[in-house]
Amino acid sequence: MSESKRKRDPTDLTLVEHHAEMMSACSSGDEHTILSLLQNATTSDPSGLTRRMLATQQDPTTGQSPLMVASIGGHVNIIKTLLEEGAPWNALDRFNKCAGNYATEKEHWDIVNLLVEHGTRSELVLGASIRLERQMNNSGANTQMETDNVSTHVSHQPCTKPDYNSQTNVRYDAANTLLLDDDNDAVMMEWERPLMEAHASFLAGNAISGDNTIKDCKKRVLNVGFGLGIVDTAIQTYNPSLHVIIEAHPTVYKKMIEDGWDKKSNVRICFGRWQDELPKLIAEGVVFDGIFYDTYGEHFTDLEDFHELMATSLVKPGGVYSFFNGLAPDNLFFHGVACNCIQSQLSHLGMDAEFLPCQIQVDEKVWDGVRRKYWHGRDTYYLPVVTWKK
Numbered sequence: 001m002s003e004s005k006r007k008r009d010p011t012d013l014t015l016v017e018h019h020a021e022m023m024s025a026c027s028s029g030d031e032h033t034i035l036s037l038l039q040n041a042t043t044s045d046p047s048g049l050t051r052r053m054l055a056t057q058q059d060p061t062t063g064q065s066p067l068m069v070a071s072i073g074g075h076v077n078i079i080k081t082l083l084e085e086g087a088p089w090n091a092l093d094r095f096n097k098c099a100g101n102y103a104t105e106k107e108h109w110d111i112v113n114l115l116v117e118h119g120t121r122s123e124l125v126l127g128a129s130i131r132l133e134r135q136m137n138n139s140g141a142n143t144q145m146e147t148d149n150v151s152t153h154v155s156h157q158p159c160t161k162p163d164y165n166s167q168t169n170v171r172y173d174a175a176n177t178l179l180l181d182d183d184n185d186a187v188m189m190e191w192e193r194p195l196m197e198a199h200a201s202f203l204a205g206n207a208i209s210g211d212n213t214i215k216d217c218k219k220r221v222l223n224v225g226f227g228l229g230i231v232d233t234a235i236q237t238y239n240p241s242l243h244v245i246i247e248a249h250p251t252v253y254k255k256m257i258e259d260g261w262d263k264k265s266n267v268r269i270c271f272g273r274w275q276d277e278l279p280k281l282i283a284e285g286v287v288f289d290g291i292f293y294d295t296y297g298e299h300f301t302d303l304e305d306f307h308e309l310m311a312t313s314l315v316k317p318g319g320v321y322s323f324f325n326g327l328a329p330d331n332l333f334f335h336g337v338a339c340n341c342i343q344s345q346l347s348h349l350g351m352d353a354e355f356l357p358c359q360i361q362v363d364e365k366v367w368d369g370v371r372r373k374y375w376h377g378r379d380t381y382y383l384p385v386v387t388w389k390k
């Protein structure tokens with residue numbers, strides 16, 4: 001075996017020993033040892049691979065990384081060094097925890113903030129590169145496909161499904177409390193009703209809690225994604241002057257017609273994807289006081305694309321916007337980073353985004369017959385409240 005091959009072998013005994021030393025130094029906060037281990041790694045392997053592995057390698061049994069043990073120990077300078085060395089902020093261990101989860105548990109808030117900022121920057125860069133690649137692919141440019149990047153995006157919804165709109169076995173249950181797709185994943189579920197009602201109250205009634213809600217306030221409201229019609233039913237109680245619903249799936253559209261949504265005097269249904277329908281509304285000059293986005297099977301970057309269009313059709317200064325906040329639902333730290341990314345994107349569009357905590361109890365039994373959960377027992381939902389900057 002050649003010398004260079006030997007150095008690059010991850011099972012190399014030296015690397016294994018140094019990894020144990022590295023983990024121990026990260027845990028105890030021994031910056032001197034960490035810096036000398038990194039320096040020695042560069043000397044023995046100028047390619048930089050060994051150095052990078054020292055900073056990033058996870059324990060094969062526990063999955064713990066140097067960043068995780070340093071986060072537990074609360075060693076902020078070591079965290080900075082490891083991040084500079086390329087340690088992935090979003091690596092998970094065998095307990096599905098990342099460094100940010102550990103820092104949060106230990107209440108090391110300086111480290112939490114550092115990791116959130118680093119994660120947000122990384123996600124924004126990754127999101128921008130996915131969108132750019134996508135634009136280049138759409139324009140016919142010859143580029144690598146984006147799928148690898150997509151799968152590493154932490155905000156990636158658990159059920160992103162590019163083929164959803166052409167699925168032929170999308171169906172409602174008899175009680176109209178569940179909408180399932182071809183794979184038995186839930187498109188929409190009844191347990192979300194209180195959340196949808198809170199969204200409608202904000203969008204069409206200008207209030208978050210029912211108490212201060214103004215009924216009959218004649219707003220122009222846009223909802224994207226009908227599902228079980230919960231948010232639309234709630235929006236109707238505020239008697240909007242115009243209520244536009246964009247819905248893409250033929251089965252859902254059929255249900256809307258069966259239920260007489262096309263007969264309501266203030267409702268206009270746009271059957272198609274928002275990507276096609278919203279530009280038509282904008283070209284017509286239709287503007288809205290409240291906009292809601294709750295689609296299915298779409299990617300985080302679709303939401304970002306939607307925001308750019310939404311901002312051109314939302315009245316200024318009083319218009320408000322919200323979306324179903326199911327971002328990164330299985331990890332609260334990733335969820336926080338995803339919310340931060342959205343806040344940053346909306347800020348560039350001239351909007352302020354706040355996240356209002358709402359209590360929610362979801363009985364585990366609701367998942368019977370559903371292939372994958374999209375909510376993981378968290379009892380706080382962070383409802384996005386988006387307004388124009390003053």
Ligand SMILES: C[S@@+](CC[C@H](N)C(=O)[O-])C[C@H]1O[C@@H](n2cnc3c(N)ncnc32)[C@H](O)[C@@H]1O
Binds near residue numbers: 188196227231246274
């Ligand atoms: C989660 S459900 C919406 C639930 C709804 N908020 C409610 O209160 O019942 C998502 C809906 O978005 C629709 N949808 C998915 N992709 C879409 C797109 N690109 N444009 C418009 N509608 C879409 C789905 O067919 C589905 O009806």
